[in-house]
Amino acid sequence: MCWTRDIDGKSSGDIDASIVDTHMMLEAWELGIGSTWIMHFITEAVISEFNLPDNVVPVCILVMGYPAHDAVPSAQHGIKKI
8 A cells, every 4th residue: 555645646656666676776786786777668568477466567677687897888878869
């Protein structure tokens, strides 16, 4: 059960999940594990693939792994699409 803002009924669930995910990424980095936060995915496909119950809606996918020693960000990493 998530806190809900009285003014407009906004649930804090997606925000709470994002905060938890951020802390997971920070702790992973401390352990030498790289991670990538993914928000662009087909929700129904994730629900189906992981057989999630009806009351669970995925907010993001967190991919983790050990980065190569010579890994560098993509040249397009800092480019904003308009």
